[in-house]
Amino acid sequence: xxxxxxxxxxxxxxxxIGLHGFLAQPHLLRxxxxxxxxxxGVFAVLMATAWRGPQLPPDPVPHALVLTGIVxxxxxxxxxxxxxxxxxxxxxxxxxxxxxxA
Amino acid sequence: MNAWIVWPVVVPLAAATLSVLAGQRMARVIIGxxxxxxxxxxxxxTLQVWQNGPQRHVIGGWEPPLGIQLYADGLSVVxxxxxxxxxxxxxVYALGYFAHDSGTTGTAATGEHGDNSELFWPLWxxxxxxxxxxxxxxxxxNLYVTLELLGLAGVALVNLAGGQLALVAGMRYLLASLxxxxxxxxxxxxxxxxxxxxxxRMLSTRVSAHPAVWLAIAVxxxxxxxxxALFPLHFWLPPAHANAPAPVSALLSALVVKASFYLLLRLxxxxxxxxxxxxxxxxxxxxxxLAILWGSVLALRQQRLKLLVAxxxxxxxxxxxxLFPLAxxxxxxxxxxxxxxxxxxxxxxxxxxxxxxxxTMMAALGHDHLHELAxxxxxxxxxMFAFALxxxxxxxxxxxxxxxxxxxxxxxxxxxGQWWWGAVLIVGGLLAAGYVFLVLRQAFAPLPAxxxxxxxxxxxxxxxxxxxxxxxxxxxxxxxxLTLLQIGAPxxxxxxxxxxx
Numbered sequence: 135x136x137x138x139x140x141x142x143x144x145x146x147x148x149x150x151i152g153l154h155g156f157l158a159q160p161h162l163l164r165x166x167x168x169x170x171x172x173x174x175g176v177f178a179v180l181m182a183t184a185w186r187g188p189q190l191p192p193d194p195v196p197h198a199l200v201l202t203g204i205v206x207x208x209x210x211x212x213x214x215x216x217x218x219x220x221x222x223x224x225x226x227x228x229x230x231x232x233x234x235x236a
Numbered sequence: 237m238n239a240w241i242v243w244p245v246v247v248p249l250a251a252a253t254l255s256v257l258a259g260q261r262m263a264r265v266i267i268g269x270x271x272x273x274x275x276x277x278x279x280x281x282t283l284q285v286w287q288n289g290p291q292r293h294v295i296g297g298w299e300p301p302l303g304i305q306l307y308a309d310g311l312s313v314v315x316x317x318x319x320x321x322x323x324x325x326x327x328v329y330a331l332g333y334f335a336h337d338s339g340t341t342g343t344a345a346t347g348e349h350g351d352n353s354e355l356f357w358p359l360w361x362x363x364x365x366x367x368x369x370x371x372x373x374x375x376x377x378n379l380y381v382t383l384e385l386l387g388l389a390g391v392a393l394v395n396l397a398g399g400q401l402a403l404v405a406g407m408r409y410l411l412a413s414l415x416x417x418x419x420x421x422x423x424x425x426x427x428x429x430x431x432x433x434x435x436x437r438m439l440s441t442r443v444s445a446h447p448a449v450w451l452a453i454a455v456x457x458x459x460x461x462x463x464x465a466l467f468p469l470h471f472w473l474p475p476a477h478a479n480a481p482a483p484v485s486a487l488l489s490a491l492v493v494k495a496s497f498y499l500l501l502r503l504x505x506x507x508x509x510x511x512x513x514x515x516x517x518x519x520x521x522x523x524x525x526l527a528i529l530w531g532s533v534l535a536l537r538q539q540r541l542k543l544l545v546a547x548x549x550x551x552x553x554x555x556x557x558x559l560f561p562l563a564x565x566x567x568x569x570x571x572x573x574x575x576x577x578x579x580x581x582x583x584x585x586x587x588x589x590x591x592x593x594x595x596t597m598m599a600a601l602g603h604d605h606l607h608e609l610a611x612x613x614x615x616x617x618x619x620m621f622a623f624a625l626x627x628x629x630x631x632x633x634x635x636x637x638x639x640x641x642x643x644x645x646x647x648x649x650x651x652x653g654q655w656w657w658g659a660v661l662i663v664g665g666l667l668a669a670g671y672v673f674l675v676l677r678q679a680f681a682p683l684p685a686x687x688x689x690x691x692x693x694x695x696x697x698x699x700x701x702x703x704x705x706x707x708x709x710x711x712x713x714x715x716x717x718l719t720l721l722q723i724g725a726p727x728x729x730x731x732x733x734x735x736x737x
Binding site: 142145146149156162165169172173175176179180182183194195196198199202203206209210213214217218220221224225230231 | 302377380381388392399403404406407408415418421424425428434
């Protein structure tokens, strides 16, 4: 098993941990954090693909994708947090009604 | 000027930014000129595609994979026209809707729409830019970015309504949308890792039956099904679409769900078609059938008009997926492909008209309880007429767009010997008739004397009626879009139009 495969598996593992958190945690802040962990998992998979062997320089395309992906993730997280604050102000809760009842 | 292809994206993006900076009064001028410019650019692009086939454009001369390439074929152009015409008429409707809203609710009680309706215009333009960029993107990573832009603009629009219900529905929509895009993004990473390219056309020559490709297909499809709200992943759609302001409901139901469907079409028929077994299409078809039945039954059980229309969207999305099992063979593939995409077009017009008519009734009555709609047929005859015409297209009666779409799908079902899909189309049409008549029966009940009623701007009624007429008459002008759809389509040969009556 080489390093790239190990990193890829780690990325998939992170994605799965995030997915579990997203589905299992009722608190909206934890859901947003879980989405960020899933995103980090995808970034890890992409960074692993940049490896082209010890002699060659890394492939720049995945780096560009990860950078763009980070910008998207930051904007989406900021928006989700702002919405979360408004929900908390309006309802006094920080979870969706269907999760609160369960 | 031969790069018409960039303007459908650049114009709404620039107009959105300008309309934030400029004041309210300038906003109308900006929106009007932007709409005219988009229509002009789209006409130029259509002519190019019609005469010379699919168009490519490399932005700034930076070649892929690091640069961004735009690509337009018949399917992109038809989708762009759908979003431009439906989007523009929703804009006209919104002019009346928000004027009515601020004019009658005053300053103290801003009602359920809050006081941030001026934010509608930039968000609507951003949504337009994201949609157009999605329809014109040629690589799977740019498609991811446009999906996220579309999701964020859509959620922000839902939240314009303020109110607890809209905030919670918006959050549920945002979480579903982000989860869907992340799943898609993981698929992008796997495809790049195995194939080394992002361009849709280059990918199609490089995918093989590799485990990572299978994983990519699975997560991308699941993510996009969640975003398209195909049964059983539709839970987020009805509350989000029903609690948004009426123009936003129309935008989301008519256009936004079609974007992820379009992406699925591209991926399944232009990238993964070499590795996917026929049974995969059958699975999507079965989910589509369940969506038609489940969505229609729930629509019949709703007490609120906007929820009824939203569940009707859940059902109508099902028809789009009947395309997948039918487009398997080359002989009838063209008819199924044309039928499915034409259904997207017809549903966009009909559903936008329905949500707009429902919004007009809600603005007049102050609520949308189904059992208190009595007299609406007399008070708002144009809106009820629009609702009924749109309903005719949803039922699939001639000469509506819905009829042509179902006819083509039925033709493909019979030609491929899979008649049972055709049976579902007919049952679905009957169920649609059920929930449309449920509304009409209430609305044409005698007018009660004691109901308070606020007059609504005429422009709202006329915009809804134009779209409903378009949906109704789409069947009579089906040949140009169906011919366009064949340009660059994965199915060569038969036009799919010879099956028309």
